[in-house]
Amino acid sequence: VFTALPLLLRRLGRRAPRLLIAPRGELMAGALGERRGRKLIYLRTLRALGLLRGAHFHATSEAEAQELRQFGLEPIRLVADLPPLLSTPFSPRPAQEGAPLRIVFLSRIEAKKNLFFALEVLAQVTVPVSLDIIGPVGDPVYWARCQEAMARLPAHVQARYLGPIEPEQVLSSLASYELFMFPTLAENNGYVIHEALLAGCSLLISDQTPWRQLEQTRVGSDLPLHVPDFAKAITEFAAMATAERMAQRHRAQAYGLARLDAEAGLAATRAMLAQAIKAG
Numbered sequence: 001v002f003t004a005l006p007l008l009l010r011r012l013g014r015r016a017p018r019l020l021i022a023p024r025g026e027l028m029a030g031a032l033g034e035r036r037g038r039k040l041i042y043l044r045t046l047r048a049l050g051l052l053r054g055a056h057f058h059a060t061s062e063a064e065a066q067e068l069r070q071f072g073l074e075p076i077r078l079v080a081d082l083p084p085l086l087s088t089p090f091s092p093r094p095a096q097e098g099a100p101l102r103i104v105f106l107s108r109i110e111a112k113k114n115l116f117f118a119l120e121v122l123a124q125v126t127v128p129v130s131l132d133i134i135g136p137v138g139d140p141v142y143w144a145r146c147q148e149a150m151a152r153l154p155a156h157v158q159a160r161y162l163g164p165i166e167p168e169q170v171l172s173s174l175a176s177y178e179l180f181m182f183p184t185l186a187e188n189n190g191y192v193i194h195e196a197l198l199a200g201c202s203l204l205i206s207d208q209t210p211w212r213q214l215e216q217t218r219v220g221s222d223l224p225l226h227v228p229d230f231a232k233a234i235t236e237f238a239a240m241a242t243a244e245r246m247a248q249r250h251r252a253q254a255y256g257l258a259r260l261d262a263e264a265g266l267a268a269t270r271a272m273l274a275q276a277i278k279a280g
Contacts, residue, residue: 004042007051020077020276022058023188028067030186030208034111043071056276061210064188075279077272081189082265084198089257090175092200092249094242100128100158101238104177104201106170106192107184109146110138114183114206114225119149119159121183121230127238128156131181134173136164174199178245179237183225184208197256200249204233219252 003021010017025031032039046052057073059065060081068076095102103122107113115133122131137143150159165173170192174180180196180203187193187209194211196203203220205211214220223229237245 004046004051007046008049011049011051011053018277019055020058020273021052021055022060023064023068024060025064025186025188027071027073028064028186028188028208030184031112033185056279058272060189063210077276079268079272080265081191082269083260084191084195086171086198086257086260089253090171090199092246092253093176094246095178097242100130100156101179101234102177103129103131103179103181103204103234104134104174104196105131105181106134106174106196107182108135108138109133109143111142112185114185115146116142116149117183117225117227118181118230119146119153120227121181121234122157122159123149123153124227124231125157125234127235129158129234129238131157131159132177133159133161134163134165170195171199174201177201178249179204179220179234181230181234182206183230185225194256194259197252198260200253202237202245202248202252204230204237217251217255218248219255220248 010019027043052073057068057076059068059076059078062078065076065078068074105115105118107115109115118131122129153159174196178201180193180201182193182196182203182205184190184206185208190205190209190211193203193205193209197219203211203214203222205214205220205222206225207222208225209222212222214222221233223233240248
């Protein structure tokens with residue numbers, strides 16, 4: 001409805017309008033892992049019908065641009081995504097001394113976001129932790145698997161589902177948590193990662209996003225999708241003194257604020273649109 005139909009109408013029109021397609025990570029390897037065959041047939045059909053002729057493509061990271069080139073989708077405009085809107089920063093809420101480590105997963109619940117992996121990690125953690133899961137259910141079958149995994153968690157690991165929240169509630173909700181765990185299979189930008197930083201959450205994410213080298217900035221970890229590595233990172237974070245964990249959260253927020261340059265992003269986006277119009 002939102003891609004094939006407009007492309008078909010454009011193809012049937014007397015004069016094809018300028019076209020800029022933003023795949024938003026849908027053609028990255030991690031995103032293609034689910035129903036890969038069906039997605040590739042869909043893409044080949046679009047190309048065979050000439051529906052992508054004259055199109056330009058928007059990539060928000062070099063990793064995404066490389067994936068697009070592998071499918072022969074060019075020309076590519078590489079422009080970072082716009083940052084979140086932030087009027088007033090939220091102060092990270094301190095944890096109670098001796099309380100279980102508070103972890104949050106906030107995203108749409110589907111295979112690409114990899115909640116099931118997060119639950120496998122928590123099954124191997126030996127320290128007391130709590131996990132709150134926030135977000136809409138995008139795949140009921142996948143969610144059923146996650147619920148089964150939640151039921152098997154050891155007694156010192158508590159997990160609960162809080163459901164979806166409104167976008168304007170995201171930052172205030174995240175500010176209550178010490179660690180944002182997001183073992184995603186693929187992100188072209190990772191908007192929610194930036195939001196977690198702005199709320200003062202330390203990060204524990206996969207290495208399949210543009211948010212890399214987090215250990216060097218001392219705001220968290222970006223790791224390969226290996227369950228023992230994630231479990232070790234949680235154990236090490238939980239072993240920190242409460243004050244040390246809070247110091248890392250403040251660094252995380254400062255790091256997120258430093259990347260909050262909306263004016264530069266808007267200027268780059270306008271330039272990309274102007275180039276696509278001119279080239280077309």
